[in-house]
Amino acid sequence: MAETTAFASVAHEPGAAKPDAILVADGVVRRFGGLTAVNVNHFEVQRNSITALIGPNGAGKSTFFNLLTGFDMAQEGEGVFNGKPLKGMPSAKVARAGMVRTFQLTKALSRMTVIENMRLGAQEQPGENILTAFVPPLWSARERQITEQAHELLHRFKLYEKKDDYAGSLSGGQRKLLEMARALMSKPTMVMLDEPMAGVNPALTESLLDHIVELKEEGMTVLFVEHDMHMVRRISDWVVVMAEGQIIAEGPAGTVMSNQAVQDAYLGAHHDTDLSEERDA
Amino acid sequence: MDILTNVLTTAIAPSTAAFALAAIGLNFHFGLTGLLNMGQAGFMLLGMYGFAISLSNGLPIWLALIIGLAAAAVFALLLGWPTLKLRGDYLAIVTIAAAEMVRFLGRSQSLKDLTGASSGIRGIDYKEPFETLSPFPDSIVTIGPISMHGSRSSSWWLTTVTWGLVILFSLIYWRLSKSPWGRVLKGVREDEDAVRSLGKNVYSYKMQALVIGGVIGAFGGIMWALGNSVQPDSMGRPTTFWLWTLLLLGGAATVFGPMLGSVLFWSALTLVKGVAGAVIPDTVLSPTELEPFSLVLVGVTLMLLVIFRPQGVLGNKKELAFNG
Numbered sequence: 001m002a003e004t005t006a007f008a009s010v011a012h013e014p015g016a017a018k019p020d021a022i023l024v025a026d027g028v029v030r031r032f033g034g035l036t037a038v039n040v041n042h043f044e045v046q047r048n049s050i051t052a053l054i055g056p057n058g059a060g061k062s063t064f065f066n067l068l069t070g071f072d073m074a075q076e077g078e079g080v081f082n083g084k085p086l087k088g089m090p091s092a093k094v095a096r097a098g099m100v101r102t103f104q105l106t107k108a109l110s111r112m113t114v115i116e117n118m119r120l121g122a123q124e125q126p127g128e129n130i131l132t133a134f135v136p137p138l139w140s141a142r143e144r145q146i147t148e149q150a151h152e153l154l155h156r157f158k159l160y161e162k163k164d165d166y167a168g169s170l171s172g173g174q175r176k177l178l179e180m181a182r183a184l185m186s187k188p189t190m191v192m193l194d195e196p197m198a199g200v201n202p203a204l205t206e207s208l209l210d211h212i213v214e215l216k217e218e219g220m221t222v223l224f225v226e227h228d229m230h231m232v233r234r235i236s237d238w239v240v241v242m243a244e245g246q247i248i249a250e251g252p253a254g255t256v257m258s259n260q261a262v263q264d265a266y267l268g269a270h271h272d273t274d275l276s277e278e279r280d281a
Numbered sequence: 282m283d284i285l286t287n288v289l290t291t292a293i294a295p296s297t298a299a300f301a302l303a304a305i306g307l308n309f310h311f312g313l314t315g316l317l318n319m320g321q322a323g324f325m326l327l328g329m330y331g332f333a334i335s336l337s338n339g340l341p342i343w344l345a346l347i348i349g350l351a352a353a354a355v356f357a358l359l360l361g362w363p364t365l366k367l368r369g370d371y372l373a374i375v376t377i378a379a380a381e382m383v384r385f386l387g388r389s390q391s392l393k394d395l396t397g398a399s400s401g402i403r404g405i406d407y408k409e410p411f412e413t414l415s416p417f418p419d420s421i422v423t424i425g426p427i428s429m430h431g432s433r434s435s436s437w438w439l440t441t442v443t444w445g446l447v448i449l450f451s452l453i454y455w456r457l458s459k460s461p462w463g464r465v466l467k468g469v470r471e472d473e474d475a476v477r478s479l480g481k482n483v484y485s486y487k488m489q490a491l492v493i494g495g496v497i498g499a500f501g502g503i504m505w506a507l508g509n510s511v512q513p514d515s516m517g518r519p520t521t522f523w524l525w526t527l528l529l530l531g532g533a534a535t536v537f538g539p540m541l542g543s544v545l546f547w548s549a550l551t552l553v554k555g556v557a558g559a560v561i562p563d564t565v566l567s568p569t570e571l572e573p574f575s576l577v578l579v580g581v582t583l584m585l586l587v588i589f590r591p592q593g594v595l596g597n598k599k600e601l602a603f604n605g
Contacts, residue, residue, distance in 0.1 A: 090477075092479075092482050096480040100480070103475070107474060107475035109468050109476075110471060111470075112468065116467070120464055120476070120481075128461045130457070130462050130493075133462035133463070134453075134460075182479065183479070186479065186480060
């Protein structure tokens, strides 16, 4: 398989260099007062792979995620995405550069219809400029393309029948699907999923997993934060483990789980409540 | 019969239209973008100061209009610059304070030569250029039960122009709210971070909405001043709250909501005042107490409305409720 060859020469150690990295982060430090939430020396994500970011609660996964996507600013360090420096880049620009994200707490735009949610995800709609907006002929052609693209995605994510419903009326799992579909409207090169399985009922998890694998088959790179080990094992090519803000291990799912440092990190951290994770987000 | 005539006169009065105009501006802020502008009266006041001061210093009317609207645009930029990066409540605090600052500045004795301090600017100092443009006769004109002057002050001429502007800006609202631009604003209203994650510059969109709504508010202020006079205290906090009331009454995020809300609100107030004046004897409620009494009644009605029909008369309950 492609992923095994791509990762064949990669060392199973924290901060390992990848043969074709789409995302590289160096010396990223984020402190909240006296607490160092994230302190990552070196991090690379292989292009066209599915990489999982795991770790016990409070490990700094979501904070690191926010730093990479421009939703939070690091005190130190820099990143490069697809050849573009990420330092100081606002979140909207990161998205336009081709790295889109979803959220742990789903952000469906409740009082807009499903199809309007989808259309909003598209880029290069000239009608989003206020002056052009007055003249429909300037944007209606693009609007038709966008709508067509949205219909295709809605069919694929089995939301087509819901397209005229308000997003607020969808179930939790459907909202996750909508958020993912909406992110795909921008035709991204990299998709960042923050706990895609949180709150999704078991019946939907299988189809969500399939959707994520499809993203890779279409040439996208996926980085996701997840707690669900079943999912991590099933779909990820590479697993990165964080604990106390640092990357403590890297490798394929099977190897990483038996790593002593990883087991210590998990067994040593007895945070059963989800609260610390929420605050972390 | 007099009461009904009064109600009808109020319904079409230029000041009713001026309030509708300012409420359309507020609809851009709140209905479309979710911005809590608690100082729309300040935008109105700035507009009328810019307009009236320019005219009383001999500038041509078109330039005075531009100055009045530009003042509101600059005000919006100044208010939005620090606050739009923060969460919504900050804008509410800053706008309510800033609107009061404009009013107090206008009232201050040190600016008496410019703003006329607390007595304001008399209509005679700035209304003439607008009134000379009137194609209507320079006398009282009666159409049906309603009598108004053709061209002076609160006239048929002013009525026509102001309602014309209400229709124009309603059309603009309709066009923009149904465009991809409006879609981004609605997205911002729902969840800023989600819109940011989809690659839109949220700050810039919020600023655009704030400026547009503020400028329309200033237009409302200018039209109001052409029917009355520039009086800082008539553009205090109550004015802002009335604007909110009539916007929510008509239905936020709808095209005709502000228009309908303004007509209903002012007509209802006149009706209640008229009926109460005719029915309640002077010994129970003196004429000076009638005004506050009718405001109380209207207030109670609005509370009932909020409780039982939170989306307003025209609003879509699914799309926009007060608590949404």
